[in-house]
Structure formats: C-alpha cells, structure tokens
Amino acid sequence: MVTETAFFRRVNPAYKFLIFFIITLLTIFLRDVTLLAALSGCALLVYLIFSPLTLKWKVGLLLPFVLLAFFSGITVILFGLGDDVLFQFLWWRISSESLAHGTMIILRTLFFSLIGLSFATTTNPVLFFYSAMQQFKVPTFIAYSFLTVFRLIPIMAEEITILNKAMRVRGVSRIKGPRGVWEKMKRYSITMLSQSIRRAFRISVAMSAKKFTTGPRTFYYTTTFSRVDVYYTLLWLAIIGGYLFFFN
Numbered sequence: 001m002v003t004e005t006a007f008f009r010r011v012n013p014a015y016k017f018l019i020f021f022i023i024t025l026l027t028i029f030l031r032d033v034t035l036l037a038a039l040s041g042c043a044l045l046v047y048l049i050f051s052p053l054t055l056k057w058k059v060g061l062l063l064p065f066v067l068l069a070f071f072s073g074i075t076v077i078l079f080g081l082g083d084d085v086l087f088q089f090l091w092w093r094i095s096s097e098s099l100a101h102g103t104m105i106i107l108r109t110l111f112f113s114l115i116g117l118s119f120a121t122t123t124n125p126v127l128f129f130y131s132a133m134q135q136f137k138v139p140t141f142i143a144y145s146f147l148t149v150f151r152l153i154p155i156m157a158e159e160i161t162i163l164n165k166a167m168r169v170r171g172v173s174r175i176k177g178p179r180g181v182w183e184k185m186k187r188y189s190i191t192m193l194s195q196s197i198r199r200a201f202r203i204s205v206a207m208s209a210k211k212f213t214t215g216p217r218t219f220y221y222t223t224t225f226s227r228v229d230v231y232y233t234l235l236w237l238a239i240i241g242g243y244l245f246f247f248n
Contacts, residue, residue, distance in 0.1 A: 008050040008122035010228045014131035019236060020119050027111055033100060036107040038243045043114035051121040061121070065113035069106045077102030125150055131223040140217060141207065148203055159195065163188055 008016070030036055051058055077099055078092045129147045132138040167187065 007228065008118070008232075009052065009124075010226070011122075011232045012131055012135060012223060012225055012229050013123045013128035014136050014223075015225065015229050016123060016232065017119060017128065018136075019233065020115050023236065023240075024112060024115060027108065030108075031104070033103050033107065035243060036104060036111065039240075040107045040111045040114065042239050042243070043111050043118070047114045047118045047121075051118060053121055058121075061117055062113070065117070066110065069109035069113065072109055073102040073104075073106030075102075076105055127221060127223055130219055130221045134219060134223050135225065144207065152199070156192070156196075159192065160188065163191060 027036070027039065030039075047062070048055075048058060053061070077094055079098075126147065129138075129143045133140055133143045
C-alpha cells in the first residue's frame with residue numbers, strides 16, 4: 001500500500017497545512033478556467049509524484065472525488081442559466097455561461113480534492129498536532145483533544161463491529177428497509193453513548209491529572225523547521241509564479 005518517499009513527509013506538518021490552506025483560499029477567487037486547469041494538473045502531478053501510496057491506492061482514493069467533481073459540475077452545465085445557448089434538448093440546456101461555470105466547479109473541486117489528498121497521504125496526524133503546538137502555539141488541551149478524537153475513531157468502529165456480531169449471536173431479528181435501519185440505530189445508540197461517556201470521563205480525568213491546562217510542558221515528539229520547508233515553499237512559489245507568468 002505504501003512506498004517510500006521523502007520530500008513531502010519531511011516538511012513541517014503544520015507549516016504544510018498552512019501553505020495548503022493559503023493556496024486553497026487563493027484558488028477560491030480564481031475565475032480563469034485555463035489557470036484552474038493548469039493548477040489542477042499541477043496538483044495532480046504533485047499528488048502522483050509525492051504521495052507514498054502505490055498507484056492503485058492513489059487512483060482508488062482519487063476516483064470518488066473525480067466522480068463528485070463531475071456530477072457537481074455537470075448539473076450546472078446541463079441546467080444552468082445563460083443567454084448564449086449552445087445546445088438544447090428537452091430540459092437540458094447548455095449555454096456558454098453554464099459551461100464555463102460548470103467547468104470551473106469541476107476544476108476547483110478537483111484541485112481542492114488533490115490538495116487535500118496530498119496533505120492527508122503525506123502527513124503523520126500525530127506529528128501534525130505536535131507541530132501545531134510547538135511551532136504555532138496551539139493550546140495543548142485543544143490539540144490533544146483533537147488527537148484523542150482521531151485516536152477514538154478506530155476504537156468506535158471496532159466496537160460497532162463487536163456489537164453487530166453480538167446481535168447476530170443472540171439471534172436479534174433483522175428488519176429490512178428504513179424501519180430496520182431505525183431499529184438498528186436505537187439498539188446501538190444507547191450502548192455506544194454510555195461507553196463514550198465513560199471513555200470521555202476517563203480521558204478528562206487523565207488530562208487533568210497530567211496538567212494539560214497549566215504552565216509550559218515538554219513533548220515526547222519534537223518538530224522544527226528545516227531546509228526542506230524552504231524548498232517546499234520555493235516549489236509552490238515556482239509553480240504558482242510560473243503559471244501566472246505563462247498564462248498572463
């Protein structure tokens with residue numbers, strides 16, 4: 001599933017997130033289809049080259065976002081408004097304005113998806129929260145709370161699987177359709193809620209005992225800025241500057 005890669009994984013995680021966030025904000029205000037297409041192509045190359053996943057996993061993760069982008073844009077293209085009508089059949093009406101807006105939606109959605117996948121597949125979540133605390137001074141109780149939630153997701157998924165198997169062993173009748181979904185939610189909700197309350201109480205007591213709310217503290221993992229962060233910044237500046245130069 002994972003192949004060895006170096007460059008993006010050595011970038012400071014919180015700084016990487018900041019750069020991605022700034023790029024995403026700047027892209028929201030772009031209205032040039034050609035520039036959006038160029039940036040999306042560049043983001044695709046970055047994802048394919050620097051993501052540590054194998055090609056099969058890269059394509060598999062990207063495919064749902066490609067479908068999401070396509071169906072989001074095709075709705076605007078086929079049912080959008082505009083005076084310059086290019087094609088019309090029954091209730092489908094394609095105009096030059098709707099085609100431009102739909103294409104921008106597709107490209108922007110693809111760009112955001114590729115940026116997000118590049119960040120998610122090249123970033124250790126634990127180091128990301130440690131980096132946010134050390135380099136960007138995020139309060140420890142906030143960062144550790146998010147990190148705890150992240151760690152609890154697989155635990156809760158495992159508990160749902162155990163409950164499902166226990167229901168089958170005890171011969172609980174399974175009703176099909178919407179009523180069955182509702183009954184299943186009622187059976188699981190009380191058990192999951194009670195376990196979550198007990199777990200949250202134990203975590204809060206442990207965090208209070210370890211003084212997460214008072215004074216400075218040391219960290220098990222240490223993160224710093226390095227030359228790789230400079231190279232990473234120069235990479236994105238070169239990409240954005242090159243496209244602005246050539247397309248303007």
